[in-house]
Amino acid sequence: MLDLIGTLVRIGLAAVWLVSGWLKISDAGQTFIAVKAYELLPDGLISPVATMLPLLELVLGIMLLAGFGTRLAGIGSIVLLLLLIAVIAQSWARGLTIDCGCFGGGGQVAAGQTQYPQEIARDTGFLLLAVWLTLRPSTLASVDGWLGWNSKAVPDDSSGETASSERT
Template sequence: MARPSVRALDLIGLLVRVGLAAVWLVSGAIKVSDLNQTYIAVQAYDLLPAGAVSVVAAGLPFLELVLGVLVLTGLGTRVVAIVSGIVLLAFIGGVAQSWARGLTIDCGCFGGGGQVTAGETRYPQEIARDIGFLLLAVWLTVRPRSKWSLDGWLTVREVETVDTQGRT
């Protein structure tokens, strides 16, 4: 079986970068547009002390936006992918613990959030979706190289030429 070419893998990396960036940018933009609702969503998880809820609710949208911009531009791709993976694991854990504790909340991942009726919870779908996003972060952690990234542009090295006698 033929292995994918470097060019094909770089293109896949670009698509993964754009996909993960879209997740962070859309999620962050929705949350930043209604910080009060973000506070309600974070509070609904019933995990943090009151003072920490405010800090997380205020900071999370901006963290998501920063991650989105960095991964979209391809700057610090591996580090951004690792941070993305950690954040996504925290989201998955938060949804899973809510489900396990019998809480009836909307995750607030893309706006909304807070208490809902028991029939309105979508924990399995939310976890599956976040696992899909996590796979994007894992790809970029393992293979951060992609087309049109600032990482690639900043690390371009001049190729040395060797003459016929082996001198550079």
Template sequence: MTRPSQLVLDAVGTLARLGLAAIWLISGALKISDSGQTYIAVKAYDVLPSGLVSPVATALPLIELALGLLLLFGLGIRIVSVLSILMFAVLIAAIAQSWVRGLSIDCGCFGGGGQVANGQTQYPQEIARDTGFALLAVWLVARPWTWLALDGWLGRGRGNSGETGDDYRVIAEGNQ
């Protein structure tokens, strides 16, 4: 039988998964809809050799959309969450280095991006926001069991009963 605390944790995990999926899907869709602006945003960070700016600007929204879709459907939640943490770490590092170097750019995290007027940057808010998003992914790494996830239906969730996290751990340990 499922305990009330288990239901609350499952609900929190589901909201974290769907929230993170929405973040990646919105970010990726906005970037892919204006690939020229995404190129400008990536170039504005001034860290990549010119030959890598275009491939990164092309790949970034595709990676974000893939992460978003996998999370939306609940497929590979723990692995996708680890990848999300890595992506957020790279994005936070990119924003931080721009701040330290005195660049005046918009991060382009949700479309747009590129040069902005001096004093118009929002580096602390962008870093705090991305840190918060990364914490959602940390939650899902620690506790990937959520409702309406393909992982559970494919036997990679908590086990067939879907009642306890302990079932998942037993299955995971048995597959090693």
């Protein structure tokens, strides 16, 4: 049952990264505007970050969709989500009026149009999914399982020796 839950978590988080990355990469100009709106980076770093962020999201999404390096993708997701939550929180604390650009768009919005609490709550939910996959990467229909990366030694009931048990 836990493997089934993990599979749903893995596919759900994969969908988040794939949609987010695709929307950003398909409108690179708007992604540049969204990154710039945070007013955190020097001008020379805005373009590289606006280019690399959607690529990283797509890589994480593909890894999770395939179930390849699930724990590593979970750790990468945790790091990225903590960074995104911190960036959104600092924008809120500084009184910036921007849309996070998390799923495309982004940039300046009218006063009162920000949704910082909702964005932080949503990303915290995604963070919990990533934590699950980091702590328990075993899922169904995964490349990790097919490669035997989800196996662990368990005691063999008859002899007390260990046997390999695969959880896919």
